Amino acid sequence: MLSFTFWWMNYVERVVDGLKRRDPAQPEFHQAVGEVFDSLLPVLEERPEYEEAGILERLAEPDRVILFRVTWLDDAGRTRVNRGFRVQATNVLGPYKGGLRFHPTVNLSILKFLGFEQIFKNALTTLPLGAGKGGSDFDPKGKSDAEVMRFCQSFMTELSRHIGPNTDVPAGDIGVGAREIGFLYGQYKRLTNEVTGVLTGKSVGWGGSLIRPEATGYGTVYFASEMLKAAKLSLDGQPCVISGSGNVAQYTCRKLLELGAKPVSMSDSGGTVYDKDGIDEEKLAWIMELKNKRRGRIHEYASEFKCEYREGRLPWDIPCFAAFPSATQNEVDEAGAKSLVANGCRLLAEGANMPCTPEAVEVLRNGNVLYGPGKAANAGGVAVSGLEMSQNAMRLNWRSDEVDSRLASIMNQIHEDAYAASERYGDPGNYVLGANAAGFTRIADAMIDQGVV
Numbered sequence: 001m002l003s004f005t006f007w008w009m010n011y012v013e014r015v016v017d018g019l020k021r022r023d024p025a026q027p028e029f030h031q032a033v034g035e036v037f038d039s040l041l042p043v044l045e046e047r048p049e050y051e052e053a054g055i056l057e058r059l060a061e062p063d064r065v066i067l068f069r070v071t072w073l074d075d076a077g078r079t080r081v082n083r084g085f086r087v088q089a090t091n092v093l094g095p096y097k098g099g100l101r102f103h104p105t106v107n108l109s110i111l112k113f114l115g116f117e118q119i120f121k122n123a124l125t126t127l128p129l130g131a132g133k134g135g136s137d138f139d140p141k142g143k144s145d146a147e148v149m150r151f152c153q154s155f156m157t158e159l160s161r162h163i164g165p166n167t168d169v170p171a172g173d174i175g176v177g178a179r180e181i182g183f184l185y186g187q188y189k190r191l192t193n194e195v196t197g198v199l200t201g202k203s204v205g206w207g208g209s210l211i212r213p214e215a216t217g218y219g220t221v222y223f224a225s226e227m228l229k230a231a232k233l234s235l236d237g238q239p240c241v242i243s244g245s246g247n248v249a250q251y252t253c254r255k256l257l258e259l260g261a262k263p264v265s266m267s268d269s270g271g272t273v274y275d276k277d278g279i280d281e282e283k284l285a286w287i288m289e290l291k292n293k294r295r296g297r298i299h300e301y302a303s304e305f306k307c308e309y310r311e312g313r314l315p316w317d318i319p320c321f322a323a324f325p326s327a328t329q330n331e332v333d334e335a336g337a338k339s340l341v342a343n344g345c346r347l348l349a350e351g352a353n354m355p356c357t358p359e360a361v362e363v364l365r366n367g368n369v370l371y372g373p374g375k376a377a378n379a380g381g382v383a384v385s386g387l388e389m390s391q392n393a394m395r396l397n398w399r400s401d402e403v404d405s406r407l408a409s410i411m412n413q414i415h416e417d418a419y420a421a422s423e424r425y426g427d428p429g430n431y432v433l434g435a436n437a438a439g440f441t442r443i444a445d446a447m448i449d450q451g452v453v
Contacts, residue, residue, distance in 0.1 A: 011044060012037040015056045026109035028329065028354075032116050033060050035358055039436045042425040047441075053452075055444045062115060063088045063096075065108065066162055070136055072154045074147050084155050086134035086162055086170075089115040092446045095166055096132035097122055097382060099173030102180065106137045110329070114173075114353055118382070120439030121375040124414045127386035132168055134159070140175050141295075152183035160188050165196040165392070171385045172201040174328070177247070178213075197392025200385035209388035210400040211407060212381075217251025217351060218404070219380015219411045220324060220372075224349040225259060226415035227370050230429070233346065235322065236260040239278075241315040243267045244327035245291050245298050248351045248378070252324050253284050265315040267327065268298040272315045275307040319343040326351035334359035341367035350374035361432065376418050376435035383410045414438075 016034050023029065037056055044050055066086040074080050085108065088096045098118040101111070115133035122129040136155060140148050163170060172181050181201045188198055195207075202208035211218070221235075228234055238261050242249050245266040253263045262278040266287060275283070283305060290296040302309035316323065316336035323345050325332050329352065332340075337360035340348065348364055349372035350356065356364070356371075364371045384407055391397055398406075414435075421441075422434030 010041075011051045011056065012041065015060060018057075019060055023109075026112060028109045028113040029116065031358065032113040032354060035361075035432075036116070036120065036436050036440075039433050040440055042433070043437050043440060046425075047444075049448065050444050053444075053448050055447055058447060059090065059119060059443070060116070062112065063090055065112070066134075066159075067108070068158045070138065070151065070155045070158070072147075072151045075144055080151075082136050082138040082151070084134070084136045084158060085111050086159060086168070087111045087115040087132055088162075088168060089119050089131040089133070090443070091130035091168075092443055092450060093123060094128035094130045095164075096168035097129040097171070097385065098131055098133040099135075099171045099381075100176045100180075100184075101133070101135035101173040102138045102140050102175030103135070104137055104139045106135045111135060113329075117353055117375050119443060120436060121379045122382055123439040123442045124376055124379055124417065124435060125383045125386060125410055126413065126442075127383065127410075129382065129386050130168075132170070133173075134170060135173065135176070138175075140180065145179065148180060149183045152180055153187040156184045156187040157191065159184075160191045163188075163198055165198050165389075169197065169385075169389060170199055171382070174246075176201075178203055197389050200388045202388070204397070207388075207392055209384055209391055209403055210398070211403040212384050212388060213247060214251040214254070215384035215407055216248045216378050216381035217253070217326070218255045219383065219407055220248070220252055220326070220349050220351040220377045221255035221259065222380065222408050222411035223372055223377045223415055224322060224324070224347055226412055227347060227349070227372055227431070230415075230419060231370060238262060238321035239264050239319065240322045240324060241265045241318050241320040242324045242326055242351075243272070243315055243331060243355075244325075244352070245287060246327075248381075249324075249326040250284065250288055250291070252326055252351050253279055253287075254281075256324075257281060257284070261322070264320070265318055266298055266301070267315055270297050270299055271309055271311040272313050272318075273298050273301045273307055273309055274315065274318055275301075275305060277307070316340050317343065320345050322347040322349070324349055324351050325355035327355065328352055329354040330357050332356040332360045334363055336360060337363035337367075340364070341369060345369055348372065349377040351378050353378065365430075365432075370429070371431060373432050373435050375439065376414050376431060379414055380407055380411055383407055
Protein backbone atom coordinates (compact mmCIF):
# COMPACT_ATOMS: atom_id res chain seq x y z
CA MET A 1 0.00 0.00 0.00
CA LEU A 2 2.79 2.44 0.95
CA SER A 3 4.39 2.11 -2.46
CA PHE A 4 1.37 3.87 -4.01
CA THR A 5 0.81 6.50 -1.34
CA PHE A 6 3.20 9.05 -2.75
CA TRP A 7 2.87 8.45 -6.49
CA TRP A 8 1.83 12.06 -7.11
CA MET A 9 4.74 13.65 -5.28
CA ASN A 10 7.88 14.83 -7.05
CA TYR A 11 11.14 12.98 -6.56
CA VAL A 12 12.48 15.27 -3.82
CA GLU A 13 9.27 15.13 -1.79
CA ARG A 14 9.20 11.34 -1.95
CA VAL A 15 12.77 11.01 -0.74
CA VAL A 16 12.47 13.55 2.10
CA ASP A 17 9.13 12.13 3.22
CA GLY A 18 10.63 8.66 3.30
CA LEU A 19 13.49 9.89 5.51
CA LYS A 20 11.08 11.46 7.97
CA ARG A 21 9.06 8.26 8.18
CA ARG A 22 12.12 6.08 8.78
CA ASP A 23 13.92 8.42 11.21
CA PRO A 24 11.27 10.71 12.74
CA ALA A 25 13.49 12.02 15.56
CA GLN A 26 16.23 13.55 13.41
CA PRO A 27 15.09 17.16 12.71
CA GLU A 28 18.53 18.61 11.93
CA PHE A 29 19.17 15.87 9.37
CA HIS A 30 15.75 16.35 7.77
CA GLN A 31 16.35 20.11 7.58
CA ALA A 32 19.72 19.71 5.87
CA VAL A 33 18.49 17.15 3.33
CA GLY A 34 15.33 19.11 2.55
CA GLU A 35 17.19 22.39 2.02
CA VAL A 36 19.74 20.85 -0.34
CA PHE A 37 17.37 18.68 -2.35
CA ASP A 38 14.74 21.43 -2.76
CA SER A 39 17.39 23.65 -4.33
CA LEU A 40 18.29 20.94 -6.86
CA LEU A 41 14.94 20.80 -8.66
CA PRO A 42 16.27 22.56 -11.81
CA VAL A 43 19.24 20.16 -11.90
CA LEU A 44 17.00 17.11 -11.55
CA GLU A 45 14.70 18.42 -14.27
CA GLU A 46 17.64 18.79 -16.65
CA ARG A 47 19.23 15.45 -15.69
CA PRO A 48 16.48 12.78 -15.32
CA GLU A 49 19.15 10.07 -15.18
CA TYR A 50 19.84 11.10 -11.59
CA GLU A 51 16.37 9.98 -10.53
CA GLU A 52 16.67 6.78 -12.56
CA ALA A 53 19.94 6.01 -10.72
CA GLY A 54 18.39 6.76 -7.29
CA ILE A 55 21.06 9.37 -6.53
CA LEU A 56 19.06 11.26 -3.89
CA GLU A 57 18.15 8.10 -1.98
CA ARG A 58 21.78 6.97 -2.02
CA LEU A 59 23.14 10.34 -0.84
CA ALA A 60 20.57 10.61 1.96
CA GLU A 61 21.54 7.21 3.39
CA PRO A 62 25.08 7.08 4.86
CA ASP A 63 27.30 4.20 3.82
CA ARG A 64 27.37 3.24 7.49
CA VAL A 65 26.75 4.63 10.97
CA ILE A 66 28.99 3.42 13.76
CA LEU A 67 27.74 3.83 17.35
CA PHE A 68 29.80 2.70 20.33
CA ARG A 69 30.22 3.04 24.09
CA VAL A 70 33.16 5.04 25.45
CA THR A 71 34.08 4.09 29.02
CA TRP A 72 36.71 6.08 30.93
CA LEU A 73 37.84 6.99 34.46
CA ASP A 74 37.64 10.51 35.85
CA ASP A 75 40.24 11.94 38.25
CA ALA A 76 38.28 10.64 41.23
CA GLY A 77 38.47 7.10 39.88
CA ARG A 78 34.76 6.98 38.96
CA THR A 79 33.71 5.16 35.80
CA ARG A 80 32.12 7.43 33.20
CA VAL A 81 30.21 6.39 30.07
CA ASN A 82 29.64 8.39 26.89
CA ARG A 83 28.50 7.59 23.39
CA GLY A 84 30.82 7.66 20.41
CA PHE A 85 29.74 8.01 16.78
CA ARG A 86 31.17 7.93 13.28
CA VAL A 87 28.90 8.60 10.30
CA GLN A 88 30.61 7.55 7.06
CA ALA A 89 28.49 9.34 4.48
CA THR A 90 30.15 8.48 1.16
CA ASN A 91 33.58 7.58 -0.20
CA VAL A 92 32.74 8.01 -3.88
CA LEU A 93 35.32 10.79 -4.33
CA GLY A 94 37.93 9.61 -1.81
CA PRO A 95 38.45 8.50 1.81
CA TYR A 96 35.74 9.56 4.25
CA LYS A 97 36.70 13.01 5.54
CA GLY A 98 35.15 15.15 8.26
CA GLY A 99 35.58 16.31 11.81
CA LEU A 100 35.01 14.88 15.27
CA ARG A 101 32.84 16.94 17.63
CA PHE A 102 32.93 16.57 21.42
CA HIS A 103 29.93 18.39 22.90
CA PRO A 104 26.95 17.48 25.12
CA THR A 105 24.52 18.21 22.27
CA VAL A 106 26.04 15.62 19.94
CA ASN A 107 23.52 13.08 18.72
CA LEU A 108 22.91 11.01 15.61
CA SER A 109 20.70 13.61 13.93
CA ILE A 110 23.32 16.34 14.21
CA LEU A 111 26.13 14.10 12.98
CA LYS A 112 24.08 12.83 10.04
CA PHE A 113 23.28 16.43 9.09
CA LEU A 114 26.95 17.40 9.34
CA GLY A 115 28.06 14.35 7.37
CA PHE A 116 25.48 15.07 4.68
CA GLU A 117 26.59 18.71 4.37
CA GLN A 118 30.19 17.49 4.21
CA ILE A 119 29.42 15.56 1.02
CA PHE A 120 28.83 18.75 -0.96
CA LYS A 121 31.44 20.85 0.83
CA ASN A 122 34.17 18.30 0.11
CA ALA A 123 33.03 17.86 -3.48
CA LEU A 124 33.25 21.63 -4.01
CA THR A 125 36.94 21.68 -3.05
CA THR A 126 37.67 19.43 -6.10
CA LEU A 127 40.09 17.50 -3.85
CA PRO A 128 39.78 13.67 -3.69
CA LEU A 129 37.75 13.63 -0.48
CA GLY A 130 34.78 11.57 0.63
CA ALA A 131 32.61 12.71 3.52
CA GLY A 132 31.98 11.75 7.13
CA LYS A 133 31.44 13.16 10.60
CA GLY A 134 31.74 11.85 14.13
CA GLY A 135 32.15 12.64 17.77
CA SER A 136 30.74 12.12 21.22
CA ASP A 137 28.43 13.69 23.80
CA PHE A 138 31.53 14.06 26.01
CA ASP A 139 32.14 17.65 27.16
CA PRO A 140 35.84 18.55 27.46
CA LYS A 141 35.02 21.81 29.25
CA GLY A 142 35.92 21.64 32.92
CA LYS A 143 37.85 18.39 32.48
CA SER A 144 41.51 18.03 33.38
CA ASP A 145 44.08 17.19 30.72
CA ALA A 146 44.36 13.71 32.24
CA GLU A 147 40.60 13.16 31.99
CA VAL A 148 40.54 14.35 28.38
CA MET A 149 43.45 12.06 27.58
CA ARG A 150 41.77 9.01 29.13
CA PHE A 151 38.55 9.74 27.27
CA CYS A 152 40.34 10.25 23.94
CA GLN A 153 42.29 7.03 24.36
CA SER A 154 39.13 5.04 25.05
CA PHE A 155 37.31 6.73 22.14
CA MET A 156 40.15 6.00 19.71
CA THR A 157 40.48 2.39 20.86
CA GLU A 158 37.12 1.72 19.21
CA LEU A 159 37.29 4.27 16.40
CA SER A 160 40.67 2.93 15.21
CA ARG A 161 38.91 -0.17 13.86
CA HIS A 162 37.05 1.94 11.31
CA ILE A 163 39.55 4.56 10.07
CA GLY A 164 42.85 4.73 8.18
CA PRO A 165 44.75 7.05 5.81
CA ASN A 166 43.05 5.49 2.78
CA THR A 167 39.75 4.69 4.50
CA ASP A 168 38.59 7.50 6.78
CA VAL A 169 40.58 10.54 7.93
CA PRO A 170 38.88 12.41 10.80
CA ALA A 171 39.73 15.97 11.84
CA GLY A 172 38.82 18.31 14.67
CA ASP A 173 35.57 20.18 15.18
CA ILE A 174 33.84 21.80 18.15
CA GLY A 175 35.51 20.57 21.35
CA VAL A 176 38.31 18.82 19.47
CA GLY A 177 41.36 21.03 19.19
CA ALA A 178 45.11 20.47 19.16
CA ARG A 179 45.08 18.83 22.62
CA GLU A 180 42.41 16.29 21.70
CA ILE A 181 43.89 15.56 18.26
CA GLY A 182 47.23 14.87 19.94
CA PHE A 183 45.76 12.37 22.40
CA LEU A 184 43.69 10.69 19.67
CA TYR A 185 46.65 10.42 17.30
CA GLY A 186 48.94 9.07 20.02
CA GLN A 187 46.51 6.29 20.83
CA TYR A 188 45.98 5.43 17.14
CA LYS A 189 49.74 5.19 16.64
CA ARG A 190 50.08 3.03 19.74
CA LEU A 191 47.35 0.62 18.58
CA THR A 192 48.42 0.31 14.93
CA ASN A 193 52.19 0.83 15.15
CA GLU A 194 51.83 3.12 12.13
CA VAL A 195 52.85 6.73 11.58
CA THR A 196 50.31 7.87 9.00
CA GLY A 197 48.15 10.85 8.13
CA VAL A 198 45.07 9.27 9.72
CA LEU A 199 44.05 12.50 11.48
CA THR A 200 44.28 16.08 10.30
CA GLY A 201 44.58 19.13 12.48
CA LYS A 202 47.79 17.74 13.96
CA SER A 203 50.42 20.02 15.45
CA VAL A 204 52.94 21.25 12.89
CA GLY A 205 55.84 19.57 14.68
CA TRP A 206 54.50 16.08 14.01
CA GLY A 207 52.69 16.10 10.69
CA GLY A 208 50.28 19.00 10.79
CA SER A 209 49.91 21.74 8.22
CA LEU A 210 50.56 25.41 8.68
CA ILE A 211 47.39 27.54 8.31
CA ARG A 212 45.14 24.64 9.41
CA PRO A 213 43.86 26.42 12.56
CA GLU A 214 43.22 29.56 10.50
CA ALA A 215 41.73 27.80 7.48
CA THR A 216 37.98 27.90 8.11
CA GLY A 217 37.94 31.55 9.17
CA TYR A 218 40.34 32.65 6.44
CA GLY A 219 38.43 30.69 3.81
CA THR A 220 35.09 32.19 4.84
CA VAL A 221 36.46 35.69 4.37
CA TYR A 222 38.10 34.78 1.05
CA PHE A 223 34.75 33.49 -0.20
CA ALA A 224 32.91 36.57 1.09
CA SER A 225 35.41 38.81 -0.66
CA GLU A 226 34.79 37.00 -3.96
CA MET A 227 31.02 37.37 -3.52
CA LEU A 228 31.46 41.10 -2.99
CA LYS A 229 33.77 41.44 -6.00
CA ALA A 230 31.10 39.82 -8.18
CA ALA A 231 28.62 42.40 -6.85
CA LYS A 232 31.19 45.24 -7.28
CA LEU A 233 31.40 45.81 -3.52
CA SER A 234 34.26 45.66 -0.99
CA LEU A 235 34.90 44.91 2.68
CA ASP A 236 37.31 47.84 3.03
CA GLY A 237 36.41 49.97 6.05
CA GLN A 238 33.08 48.20 6.57
CA PRO A 239 31.71 47.14 9.99
CA CYS A 240 31.30 43.39 10.33
CA VAL A 241 29.60 41.35 13.05
CA ILE A 242 30.95 37.95 14.08
CA SER A 243 29.27 35.43 16.36
CA GLY A 244 31.29 33.01 18.44
CA SER A 245 34.75 33.55 19.86
CA GLY A 246 36.41 30.24 19.12
CA ASN A 247 38.76 29.21 16.37
CA VAL A 248 36.57 30.11 13.39
CA ALA A 249 35.51 33.47 14.81
CA GLN A 250 39.06 34.42 15.79
CA TYR A 251 40.57 33.81 12.38
CA THR A 252 37.59 35.30 10.57
CA CYS A 253 38.34 38.44 12.58
CA ARG A 254 42.04 38.34 11.72
CA LYS A 255 41.47 37.98 7.97
CA LEU A 256 38.84 40.73 8.02
CA LEU A 257 41.42 43.01 9.61
CA GLU A 258 43.96 42.07 6.93
CA LEU A 259 41.46 43.03 4.24
CA GLY A 260 40.71 46.38 5.88
CA ALA A 261 37.31 45.58 7.40
CA LYS A 262 36.18 46.58 10.91
CA PRO A 263 35.03 43.65 13.10
CA VAL A 264 32.80 44.98 15.91
CA SER A 265 31.47 41.93 17.76
CA MET A 266 32.17 38.48 19.17
CA SER A 267 30.03 36.29 21.39
CA ASP A 268 29.80 33.13 23.45
CA SER A 269 26.92 31.27 25.10
CA GLY A 270 26.61 34.04 27.70
CA GLY A 271 26.18 37.00 25.35
CA THR A 272 27.77 39.39 22.86
CA VAL A 273 30.35 42.17 23.09
CA TYR A 274 29.78 45.17 20.81
CA ASP A 275 32.90 47.26 20.32
CA LYS A 276 31.97 50.29 18.20
CA ASP A 277 35.64 51.22 17.88
CA GLY A 278 36.40 47.87 16.29
CA ILE A 279 38.30 44.77 17.41
CA ASP A 280 41.87 45.46 16.28
CA GLU A 281 44.88 43.13 16.33
CA GLU A 282 45.75 43.95 19.94
CA LYS A 283 42.20 43.29 21.11
CA LEU A 284 42.01 40.09 19.06
CA ALA A 285 45.21 38.84 20.69
CA TRP A 286 43.60 39.51 24.07
CA ILE A 287 40.51 37.48 23.05
CA MET A 288 42.70 34.61 21.87
CA GLU A 289 44.53 34.59 25.19
CA LEU A 290 41.17 34.71 27.01
CA LYS A 291 39.56 31.88 25.06
CA ASN A 292 42.45 29.62 24.12
CA LYS A 293 44.48 29.69 27.33
CA ARG A 294 42.44 31.08 30.23
CA ARG A 295 39.15 29.52 29.01
CA GLY A 296 37.40 32.72 30.07
CA ARG A 297 34.08 34.30 29.09
CA ILE A 298 33.59 37.01 26.49
CA HIS A 299 32.02 39.44 28.99
CA GLU A 300 35.54 39.92 30.38
CA TYR A 301 36.42 41.70 27.12
CA ALA A 302 33.74 44.32 27.77
CA SER A 303 35.25 45.07 31.18
CA GLU A 304 38.79 45.20 29.81
CA PHE A 305 38.06 47.48 26.84
CA LYS A 306 35.08 49.43 28.21
CA CYS A 307 32.56 48.47 25.56
CA GLU A 308 28.96 47.24 25.52
CA TYR A 309 28.10 43.71 26.69
CA ARG A 310 24.74 42.30 25.61
CA GLU A 311 23.93 39.48 28.00
CA GLY A 312 22.02 36.57 26.49
CA ARG A 313 21.91 38.17 23.05
CA LEU A 314 23.35 37.48 19.61
CA PRO A 315 24.92 40.18 17.39
CA TRP A 316 22.31 40.24 14.62
CA ASP A 317 20.69 43.52 15.73
CA ILE A 318 24.01 45.41 15.50
CA PRO A 319 24.29 47.69 12.43
CA CYS A 320 26.74 46.10 9.97
CA PHE A 321 27.76 45.72 6.36
CA ALA A 322 28.55 41.99 6.66
CA ALA A 323 27.72 39.20 9.11
CA PHE A 324 29.75 36.08 9.84
CA PRO A 325 27.87 33.54 11.99
CA SER A 326 30.71 31.39 13.31
CA ALA A 327 29.30 29.55 16.32
CA THR A 328 26.75 26.78 15.77
CA GLN A 329 23.74 25.59 13.77
CA ASN A 330 20.49 27.60 13.60
CA GLU A 331 21.89 30.61 15.46
CA VAL A 332 20.36 33.02 12.93
CA ASP A 333 16.58 32.67 13.03
CA GLU A 334 13.90 34.60 11.15
CA ALA A 335 13.92 37.45 13.67
CA GLY A 336 17.70 37.70 13.55
CA ALA A 337 17.67 37.81 9.76
CA LYS A 338 15.04 40.57 9.78
CA SER A 339 17.23 42.58 12.14
CA LEU A 340 20.22 42.17 9.83
CA VAL A 341 18.22 43.34 6.82
CA ALA A 342 16.77 46.29 8.75
CA ASN A 343 20.25 47.34 9.89
CA GLY A 344 21.71 47.47 6.38
CA CYS A 345 23.55 44.16 6.15
CA ARG A 346 24.66 43.47 2.57
CA LEU A 347 26.33 40.07 2.99
CA LEU A 348 26.18 37.02 5.26
CA ALA A 349 28.79 34.27 4.94
CA GLU A 350 28.43 31.15 7.08
CA GLY A 351 31.54 30.26 9.06
CA ALA A 352 29.59 27.71 11.11
CA ASN A 353 27.67 24.73 9.71
CA MET A 354 24.02 25.56 8.91
CA PRO A 355 23.85 28.58 11.27
CA CYS A 356 20.82 30.00 9.42
CA THR A 357 17.35 28.50 9.67
CA PRO A 358 15.39 28.07 6.39
CA GLU A 359 13.19 31.00 7.40
CA ALA A 360 16.27 33.16 7.94
CA VAL A 361 17.69 32.28 4.53
CA GLU A 362 14.41 33.26 2.88
CA VAL A 363 14.41 36.62 4.69
CA LEU A 364 18.01 37.30 3.70
CA ARG A 365 17.48 36.49 0.04
CA ASN A 366 14.26 38.49 -0.12
CA GLY A 367 16.14 41.37 1.50
CA ASN A 368 18.82 41.30 -1.24
CA VAL A 369 21.53 40.18 1.18
CA LEU A 370 24.30 38.21 -0.50
CA TYR A 371 24.14 34.82 1.21
CA GLY A 372 27.11 32.42 1.29
CA PRO A 373 26.01 28.96 2.49
CA GLY A 374 28.38 27.07 4.74
CA LYS A 375 29.14 24.22 2.36
CA ALA A 376 30.84 26.80 0.14
CA ALA A 377 31.84 29.61 2.51
CA ASN A 378 33.39 27.49 5.26
CA ALA A 379 35.00 24.83 3.07
CA GLY A 380 38.46 26.24 3.85
CA GLY A 381 38.89 23.99 6.86
CA VAL A 382 38.42 20.75 4.99
CA ALA A 383 40.39 22.14 2.04
CA VAL A 384 43.50 22.61 4.18
CA SER A 385 42.84 19.24 5.82
CA GLY A 386 43.08 17.81 2.32
CA LEU A 387 46.31 19.72 1.79
CA GLU A 388 47.60 18.28 5.08
CA MET A 389 46.84 14.79 3.78
CA SER A 390 48.85 15.58 0.64
CA GLN A 391 51.81 16.82 2.68
CA ASN A 392 51.68 13.71 4.89
CA ALA A 393 51.64 11.42 1.84
CA MET A 394 54.69 13.20 0.40
CA ARG A 395 56.46 13.49 3.79
CA LEU A 396 56.73 17.24 3.18
CA ASN A 397 55.74 20.47 4.93
CA TRP A 398 54.77 23.48 2.83
CA ARG A 399 55.46 27.04 4.00
CA SER A 400 52.54 29.01 5.42
CA ASP A 401 52.42 31.37 2.44
CA GLU A 402 52.18 28.41 0.07
CA VAL A 403 49.32 26.82 2.04
CA ASP A 404 47.52 30.16 2.32
CA SER A 405 47.92 30.74 -1.41
CA ARG A 406 46.51 27.29 -2.19
CA LEU A 407 43.62 27.95 0.22
CA ALA A 408 42.79 31.27 -1.45
CA SER A 409 42.94 29.58 -4.86
CA ILE A 410 40.57 26.79 -3.75
CA MET A 411 38.07 29.27 -2.26
CA ASN A 412 38.20 31.37 -5.42
CA GLN A 413 37.53 28.26 -7.51
CA ILE A 414 34.61 27.26 -5.25
CA HIS A 415 33.12 30.73 -5.78
CA GLU A 416 33.68 30.55 -9.53
CA ASP A 417 32.06 27.11 -9.80
CA ALA A 418 29.12 28.06 -7.57
CA TYR A 419 28.47 31.30 -9.44
CA ALA A 420 28.72 29.57 -12.82
CA ALA A 421 26.22 26.91 -11.69
CA SER A 422 23.81 29.58 -10.44
CA GLU A 423 23.99 31.22 -13.88
CA ARG A 424 23.51 27.92 -15.68
CA TYR A 425 20.34 27.16 -13.74
CA GLY A 426 18.84 30.59 -14.21
CA ASP A 427 19.45 32.46 -10.95
CA PRO A 428 22.82 34.28 -11.05
CA GLY A 429 24.16 35.05 -7.58
CA ASN A 430 21.99 32.44 -5.84
CA TYR A 431 24.83 30.71 -4.02
CA VAL A 432 22.52 28.16 -2.40
CA LEU A 433 21.55 26.85 -5.81
CA GLY A 434 25.05 27.30 -7.22
CA ALA A 435 26.97 25.58 -4.43
CA ASN A 436 24.50 22.71 -4.12
CA ALA A 437 24.33 22.17 -7.88
CA ALA A 438 28.10 22.30 -8.42
CA GLY A 439 28.84 19.88 -5.56
CA PHE A 440 25.92 17.60 -6.37
CA THR A 441 26.69 17.14 -10.05
CA ARG A 442 30.28 16.19 -9.29
CA ILE A 443 29.28 13.54 -6.76
CA ALA A 444 26.27 12.31 -8.77
CA ASP A 445 28.28 11.83 -11.95
CA ALA A 446 30.93 9.89 -10.02
CA MET A 447 28.24 7.66 -8.47
CA ILE A 448 26.83 6.84 -11.91
CA ASP A 449 30.34 6.12 -13.23
CA GLN A 450 31.01 3.66 -10.37
CA GLY A 451 27.77 1.72 -10.70
CA VAL A 452 25.22 0.59 -8.13
CA VAL A 453 27.39 0.09 -5.04
